[in-house]
Amino acid sequence: MDNELVRGRAWKFGDDISTDHITPGRYYHLRSNLPELAKHVMEDADPEFAKKVKKGDFIVAGENFGMGSSREHAPLVIKISGVSAVIAKSFARIFYRNSINVGLPLLIADTDKIDTGDELEVNFRKGIIKNLTKKIEIEASPLPSFMLEIIEKGGLASYIKSEGDLRIV
Numbered sequence: 001m002d003n004e005l006v007r008g009r010a011w012k013f014g015d016d017i018s019t020d021h022i023t024p025g026r027y028y029h030l031r032s033n034l035p036e037l038a039k040h041v042m043e044d045a046d047p048e049f050a051k052k053v054k055k056g057d058f059i060v061a062g063e064n065f066g067m068g069s070s071r072e073h074a075p076l077v078i079k080i081s082g083v084s085a086v087i088a089k090s091f092a093r094i095f096y097r098n099s100i101n102v103g104l105p106l107l108i109a110d111t112d113k114i115d116t117g118d119e120l121e122v123n124f125r126k127g128i129i130k131n132l133t134k135k136i137e138i139e140a141s142p143l144p145s146f147m148l149e150i151i152e153k154g155g156l157a158s159y160i161k162s163e164g165d166l167r168i169v
Contacts, residue, residue: 004123004124004125005121005123006085006121006122007056007119007121007122007132008056008057008058008120009054009056009117009118009119010114010115010116010118010119010120011042011049011057011058011060012061012111012114012115013042013045013046013059013060013062014061015061015062015064015089016062016063016064017042017045017061017064017065017066018066018067018068018069019066019067019068019069019070019071019074019095020044020069021044021045022041022045022066022074022075022078023037023041023074023077024040024044027040031073034076034077034080037073037077038050038077038080038081040077041077041078041081053081053082054082055084056082056084057082057083057084058084058085058086058087058120058122059078059083059085059087059088060086060087060088060111061086061087061111062088062111063090064090064091064092065086065088065090065091065092065095066092066094066095066096066098066099067092067095068092070094071098072098072102074095074098075098075104076104078099078104079102079103083104084105084122085104085105085106085107085122086099086104086105086106086107087106087107087108087109087111087114087120087122087129087140088106088107088108088111089108089109090108091106091108100147100150100151100156101150101156101157102155103150103153103154103155103158104151105124105143105151106143107124107127107129107140107141107142107143108140108141109127109129109138109139109140109141113134113136113138114129114131114138117133118133119131124143124148124151125142125143125148126142127139127140127142127143128140
């Protein structure tokens with residue numbers, strides 16, 4: 001996320017999208033080859049998603065996105081697939097934490113007025129989602145500045161290498 005404003009197309013999913021939907025267990029053997037695993041991202045929720053998603057697009061979902069096992073490669077393959085952020089009504093705690101740690105931005109918002117194919121413009125600092133297709137604005141919980149710093153550095157490990165320690169002010 002090099003820019004606070006990001007534009008892309010929405011890909012809408014429902015509630016309770018699990019880490020098994022994101023990275024199906026049958027591809028567990030690919031966890032050491034993340035670019036190959038990314039070719040199967042979201043396959044159990046939409047078999048064609050990995051072929052259709054473009055760099056900068058958004059995953060949009062309902063409640064409890066990322067529930068299930070603590071697969072830290074789940075948010076990583078979402079990021080590798082080109083998705084710029086996940087926007088959902090709520091996230092599983094461990095998925096939220098893993099996402100920030102790998103540098104994948106997440107926003108919590110009411111996603112009812114976003115549909116697959118809608119063109120979105122997102123401001124992560126302000127927590128504003130503009131649905132350009134429907135000409136509406138949706139408020140999201142903005143990411144705290146320290147999380148934005150972690151994301152901008154590419155994740156927690158990169159942040160610590162660069163900054164030496166986590167500074168929360």
